Amino acid sequence: MKTIKIGTRGSRLALWQEEYIEKLLHEKYPDIITERVIIKTEGDTDQRSSLSKIGGQGVFTKTIENALLGNKIDMAVHSLKDLPSEMTKGLQLAAVPERGPAEDVLISADGHTLSDLPRNARIATGSIRRKSQLLNLRPDLLITDLRGNIETRLYKLYNQNLDGIIMARAAIVRLELKDINYAILSTDDMIPAVGQGAIGVQIREDDKETMSLVEEINHLNTLREITSERALLNELDSGCRFPIGGFAKITGDRLVLNGFIGSEDGKTIYKETISGMAEQAEELGRKLAQKFKGLGADQLLIK
Structure with a gap:
């Protein structure tokens, strides 16, 4: 062999x-x-x-x-x-x-949740999708850019006067990171990136x-979920240049796909849902994209 x-x-x-x-x-x-x-x-x-x-x-x-x-x-x-x-x-x-955890998490030195962060807290993330949804939920937050591997990001949290950073929960679970205070952000409040986890x-x-x-x-169900999310993204925009999210979940033979499009400043956001048979995953993704376009949400994707 x-x-x-x-x-x-x-x-x-x-x-x-x-x-x-x-x-x-x-x-x-x-x-x-x-x-x-x-x-x-x-x-x-x-x-x-x-x-x-x-x-x-x-x-x-x-x-x-x-x-x-x-x-x-x-x-x-x-x-x-x-x-x-x-x-x-x-x-x-x-x-x-099979997919791992798809949620984002807020990591902070003091174990804050998003709602109890102090006013004008400094939060770091390298994702404009996260930035848009964070600012929509908490317009007072001061968002700064964040790049680097996991160790670098955690170092910056504790050494650069940050109140918190946003990361994918899957990374923490898979690497079995200990002694980290984090709050899970629900997939309703913070729709994940397409394919996250x-x-x-x-x-x-x-x-x-x-x-x-x-x-x-x-893993068939995971593949179908991913197919639906990627069809949504492909129909709207194929890159990371705009704040877009999508998260599909299959229960039984039904698939529910939640999508998000927003402005980078978080002042305008669209969140929509579609559901149908899991075997129609790709079609559901395309239909949700068309639903966003019908609402005019795709105008946020023009620069």
């Missing part, structure tokens, strides 16, 4: 994700041989510029995708919230394991051998 080369970023969270995919593969195929290939992306190299300024989605994935297209690796493991909703030609999303395995479209391997670790 050939060695399966798996491409990943080198951050602590990215390595956890790659190890998790390896574990799932080895559980299905005990004799499989895998090799991790760490690839530095544009987003890893430039940790000073805001994500919206350096191109949004794709900055954490494009270099890895190029390695996949160039046959340097056999599969790529991504945080799905980083993967552009419009798939790169020649590649496909082959598997999505989910891991995607990407392969070449013509690689049938690898496809037969990874399809065994796919």
